[in-house]
Amino acid sequence: MRTKITPFLLFKNEAEEAANFYVSVFNGKLLNVTRYPDNGPMASGTVLTATFEILGMTFTALNWGQEAKYTETISFAIEPDTQEEVDYYWNALIADSGQEGPCSWLKDKYGVSWQVAPEILPRLMSDPDPKKSTAVMQAMMKMKKIIIKDIQAAYDNA
Structure with a gap:
């Protein structure tokens, strides 16, 4: 096999x-x-x-x-390294009638679900300091497309 x-x-x-x-x-x-x-x-x-x-x-x-x-029960997650990559994939995948969703999720023009979540997001969300991880989670919950500098600022200011 x-x-x-x-x-x-x-x-x-x-x-x-x-x-x-x-x-x-x-x-x-x-x-x-x-x-x-x-x-x-x-x-x-x-x-x-x-x-x-x-x-x-x-x-x-x-x-x-x-x-x-297609539904959100199945999605493909990509983990860009930079904001430039996040922006590229986000914009390319929602182009031509795709739909933005909350917290890094989107649907492309065919209805396929994607998560464009930069690698920094799960790393900061798993910080052992609950104040920091909670601050990152709260910042993410307010976003559609993830803005790395805003996630980092939430982490740094917690």
Whole structure:
């Protein structure tokens, strides 16, 4: 058995488009595109799957001919190092009708949930000093996109 997990993202018919979007945002690569055969449930030649790699992880986008309904019960978390990276990923992922959510969460234009939480956030939130960790948590709860300097200031001033 291969010890690997590959997330599958379902789409009505936007699998290749979505794969190309994620590849462009994360500077990834499109690995493979397969198409439905002549006798398949969708029109012959329609994309069946688009497999791509981003940040070292392989994903497969699958066209299944029905609306896909994503919820926050599954999300992908990324941990940028700098505010510039936070801003880049946040803006790229909410572009073209994505939605901001609270506390680093967002939904992209396909409805997939992401957490853009800089690496400093969990590190400061796990400080053994409850005053400091609570101050960071309270600051985060007021944000949508995480502002690193504001998180650091809450920590420093606690």
